[in-house]
Amino acid sequence: PPVILREDYRPFGWLVPEVRLDFDLGLTRTRVRAELTVQRNARADHADTIRLNGDGLKPLSVTVDGAAADWRMDGDDLIVPLREDAHLIAVETEIDPTANTQLMGLYASGGMLCTQCEAEGFRRITFFPDRPDVLSVYTVRMHGPKAVFPILLCNGNRVAEGDNDDGTHWAEWNDPWPKPSYLFALVAGDLVANSKPFVTCSGREVECNIWVRKEDLARTDHALESLHRSMQWDEEVFGREYDLDLYNIVAVSDFNMGAMENKGLNVFNTKYVLADPDTATDADFDAVEGVIAHEYFHNWSGNRVTCRDWFQLSLKEGFTVLRDQLFSQDMRGEAVKRIEDVRILRAAQFPEDAGPLAHPIRPDSYREISNFYTATVYNKGAEVIRMMRSMAGVERFRAGTDLYFDRHDGEAATCEDFVRAIEDGAGLDLAQFRLWYSQAGTPRVSVSQKVEGDSLELTLRQTVPATPGQPDKQPMPIPLRVAVHSRAAAALGAEQLVVLAEAERTFTLPLSGPDPVVSINRGFTAPVVIERALDREDLVFLAAHDDDPFARSEALQELAVGHLVGTASGTLSADQQAAGEAAIIGAFRSSLADAALDDAMRGELMMLPSETYLFEAMATGERKADPGAIHAAREGLKAAIGSALADELGALHARASAVPLDDPAGRGARKVKTQALVYLAAADPGRTAKLAAQQYDAADNMTDRQGALMVLCGLDCPERDERLAAFHARYKDNALVVDKWFTLQALSLHPDVIAQVRALAEHPDFTMRNPNRVRSLYMAFAGNPQGFHDASGEGYRMIADVILALDPINPQTAARFVPSLGRWRRIEPARAALMKGELERIMAAGKLSRDTFEQVSRSLE
Ligand code: DPP
Ligand code: ZN
Numbered sequence: 001p002p003v004i005l006r007e008d009y010r011p012f013g014w015l016v017p018e019v020r021l022d023f024d025l026g027l028t029r030t031r032v033r034a035e036l037t038v039q040r041n042a043r044a045d046h047a048d049t050i051r052l053n054g055d056g057l058k059p060l061s062v063t064v065d066g067a068a069a070d071w072r073m074d075g076d077d078l079i080v081p082l083r084e085d086a087h088l089i090a091v092e093t094e095i096d097p098t099a100n101t102q103l104m105g106l107y108a109s110g111g112m113l114c115t116q117c118e119a120e121g122f123r124r125i126t127f128f129p130d131r132p133d134v135l136s137v138y139t140v141r142m143h144g145p146k147a148v149f150p151i152l153l154c155n156g157n158r159v160a161e162g163d164n165d166d167g168t169h170w171a172e173w174n175d176p177w178p179k180p181s182y183l184f185a186l187v188a189g190d191l192v193a194n195s196k197p198f199v200t201c202s203g204r205e206v207e208c209n210i211w212v213r214k215e216d217l218a219r220t221d222h223a224l225e226s227l228h229r230s231m232q233w234d235e236e237v238f239g240r241e242y243d244l245d246l247y248n249i250v251a252v253s254d255f256n257m258g259a260m261e262n263k264g265l266n267v268f269n270t271k272y273v274l275a276d277p278d279t280a281t282d283a284d285f286d287a288v289e290g291v292i293a294h295e296y297f298h299n300w301s302g303n304r305v306t307c308r309d310w311f312q313l314s315l316k317e318g319f320t321v322l323r324d325q326l327f328s329q330d331m332r333g334e335a336v337k338r339i340e341d342v343r344i345l346r347a348a349q350f351p352e353d354a355g356p357l358a359h360p361i362r363p364d365s366y367r368e369i370s371n372f373y374t375a376t377v378y379n380k381g382a383e384v385i386r387m388m389r390s391m392a393g394v395e396r397f398r399a400g401t402d403l404y405f406d407r408h409d410g411e412a413a414t415c416e417d418f419v420r421a422i423e424d425g426a427g428l429d430l431a432q433f434r435l436w437y438s439q440a441g442t443p444r445v446s447v448s449q450k451v452e453g454d455s456l457e458l459t460l461r462q463t464v465p466a467t468p469g470q471p472d473k474q475p476m477p478i479p480l481r482v483a484v485h486s487r488a489a490a491a492l493g494a495e496q497l498v499v500l501a502e503a504e505r506t507f508t509l510p511l512s513g514p515d516p517v518v519s520i521n522r523g524f525t526a527p528v529v530i531e532r533a534l535d536r537e538d539l540v541f542l543a544a545h546d547d548d549p550f551a552r553s554e555a556l557q558e559l560a561v562g563h564l565v566g567t568a569s570g571t572l573s574a575d576q577q578a579a580g581e582a583a584i585i586g587a588f589r590s591s592l593a594d595a596a597l598d599d600a601m602r603g604e605l606m607m608l609p610s611e612t613y614l615f616e617a618m619a620t621g622e623r624k625a626d627p628g629a630i631h632a633a634r635e636g637l638k639a640a641i642g643s644a645l646a647d648e649l650g651a652l653h654a655r656a657s658a659v660p661l662d663d664p665a666g667r668g669a670r671k672v673k674t675q676a677l678v679y680l681a682a683a684d685p686g687r688t689a690k691l692a693a694q695q696y697d698a699a700d701n702m703t704d705r706q707g708a709l710m711v712l713c714g715l716d717c718p719e720r721d722e723r724l725a726a727f728h729a730r731y732k733d734n735a736l737v738v739d740k741w742f743t744l745q746a747l748s749l750h751p752d753v754i755a756q757v758r759a760l761a762e763h764p765d766f767t768m769r770n771p772n773r774v775r776s777l778y779m780a781f782a783g784n785p786q787g788f789h790d791a792s793g794e795g796y797r798m799i800a801d802v803i804l805a806l807d808p809i810n811p812q813t814a815a816r817f818v819p820s821l822g823r824w825r826r827i828e829p830a831r832a833a834l835m836k837g838e839l840e841r842i843m844a845a846g847k848l849s850r851d852t853f854e855q856v857s858r859s860l861e
Helices: 214-219 221-238 282-297 310-332 334-353 375-392 394-408 415-426 432-438 536-545 549-569 574-593 599-605 611-618 627-644 646-657 666-683 685-698 702-713 718-731 735-746 753-761 771-782 794-806 811-815 818-826 829-844 850-860
Strands: 014-024 030-040 049-052 061-064 072-074 077-081 086-095 105-109 112-116 136-145 151-154 157-163 168-179 186-189 192-195 205-212 246-252 265-269 444-452 455-463 478-486 495-500 504-510 516-520 529-531
Touching: 049 086, 061 077, 112 246, 112 265, 136 151, 136 186, 151 168, 186 265, 192 214, 192 221, 205 214, 205 221, 221 246, 221 282, 221 310, 246 282, 265 282, 282 310, 282 666, 282 702, 310 334, 310 375, 310 415, 334 375, 334 549, 334 599, 334 611, 334 818, 375 394, 375 415, 375 432, 375 478, 375 495, 394 415, 415 432, 444 516, 455 478, 455 495, 455 516, 478 504, 478 536, 495 504, 516 536, 536 549, 536 574, 549 574, 549 599, 549 611, 549 627, 574 599, 574 627, 574 646, 599 666, 611 627, 611 818, 627 646, 627 666, 646 666, 646 685, 666 685, 666 702, 685 702, 685 718, 702 718, 702 735, 718 735, 735 753, 735 771, 753 771, 753 794, 771 794, 771 811, 794 811, 794 818, 794 829, 811 850, 818 829, 818 850, 829 850
Parallel strands: 014 136, 205 246, 246 265, 444 529
Antiparallel strands: 014 030, 030 086, 049 077, 061 086, 072 077, 105 112, 112 186, 136 168, 151 186, 157 168, 192 205, 444 455, 455 504, 478 495, 478 516
16 A cells, blocks of 8 residues: 655645535445536646545446546546536445445444544545545435434534425535535434533524434433533633534444544544443543543634644644643643543553654654554644643633634644744744654653752753654753752742753752752643652652642652562662552552542542553663563552551541542542552452442442442452343443443453453454444453463464454454554563564455554554
């Protein structure tokens, strides 16, 4: 498959101001007639043909201005000669939605029809210039059997509808806003809606609907409320008002991604719509709210201003992730949300940026764009824009985004356009900052300090590691919020923002007393790794006393990372080992006892760094990560905490168990309740199995039930099998909860997890045809370090088998499993050889999709 380069971008030769689509809908046979009004693009080179992209389509008829055209095929694309400056092209195609297992284009899901067009799915529906810089006004007519498809939905507004005598009906929709083809959507099926109007800041009433199958209707209130909150927040915080009279969200159970922001007709994975306390955890509620907000915010950052080409994906995704993060911070508290977001960045993006698939947030090349919907483009993209916001301040940043929306409304823009608008609107010089868009790799900042009179000289040095195709890097501006505290005086210094723009620079900061302790990258202002060797006592001090809650949790993480990596690599003496453990236990004891903390924050402080993050920390220089040693060290520390603090954790569990479900403190209580079980289980499995079973039996909500079952799944005890069976029996008709049942077992700490996952693959509820189900078992397993990295290589083989089996069915989802194997270079040699061997086996199988081929070949380069 060819490599597509960013520098090769050329404007398309033709404009397509209007599109008319006519669908004759059927589950196994849908006829599509497309009429495109095309005009020569004065800004592009003259062309005497038009290339209409297709993917697996055959043209049934092609006419130009009503006459049969002299068309030809070039691969999958349709080439039509055009002589004049304006024409009307009409093309007919026929597709089989039921045979569409890739879930791109028009497909059948549970008896309904729906679409997914981003990035290049529209070309599987009809021939079209399927690129985001071709913007058209769409008018769509749908026709089909009313009994099968009582509800017919499309983008924009319904302008007409009617019934025919033969049991069919039709509807016509018009979307007044010009849009690229990737934002097209159509839904036809037997659906019901939860509806509630929203009145915008200018007083317009918007009809908001959450469409689901009848049996799911009772679990849609949270989604609808989240939509209203998002609409309100975007008016208040970014000055963005919704621009149609209708906002439809449809939930479908077969979906490759989380959700899709199609104009006026979002299509969602059911996972991010349905929620009630009996079936969804507190974290699920948060995810629904976050994804509803994300897709809603795309209406401006993505739809009104779209992307010129797919290299600019972070223009809409990075910015929209930042917007949804800020929204969730406002809804649920800044510190906890920030800690969660940083944890995700470190667990998913840092490893990506350090591996063979590393790419800048604005990539330079791709073979298959689906492979670039990554943590780098999304989450690091959000961090990069967050840095601009930190440097500008909230108000000036808002002036920059206002200018951006104003300047580029109705256009297909670039990342460069965004940066320039922030520069002009916020009054920042971002010349050097643009490197964040072009350089991959997580910068490392090393810190050293020296007292000079009554100030502190803080010397910061940055290096940006080499990444594939980018051997040499330049220093980038790194904004860091810092404060200099004094341990001896128990005094907290004032915070300030410093920007490290050079390879090395010394900053002079005021002291707040003797024995200074630097609190740095507070709030995680920059997505970098801080390298420093801070005394254990200093970290304990920061963990207990820093006034930035994020910095408190960071200090604890730093303490744990140093101890665990030291333990795993065998570099600690017995004394250091014991002292490190004691310090961590002491810090845990303080956070358990600290009455000023709320449980939501306490729950964060009780989380140890993830094993994937520890791999990254261990794999520095020549040293490789040893998954077995990391796992043993981390489990050992959990057991030590659990036994040293057994009384405190037991008391915490009892206190939290007394808080009722809808108490405002209930969420935090549920979080620490299960955390307490996690540590107690590591120390005393027998007793904890009983406590977890009690929590399970007493639970009146999914958070407690799932938490208890998660702990039980890791234990070898009769309570485990009984509660797993009860859980399945209770929820066997609820696909999203059955997904949880698979995930809990695939993620478990049980020593037989590999055999258990093999057995689950044979369970009657398992299928390779549903992405949620595949992910619930195998993505969870690939994220279970103990099972996946089993020294036998069985885990690697299982994931490679999944990739091979899934690739012909759903290449986009299959390719998502490759990165876990692709990390072999940072793993110790014996496992690395096994991982690489599996990648080679996949490569040798031949006939791979473009998606999987690209990921596997890059992972082996
Ligand atoms: N654009 C979708 C989202 O991130 C994914 N295709 O919202
Ligand atoms: Zn998005």
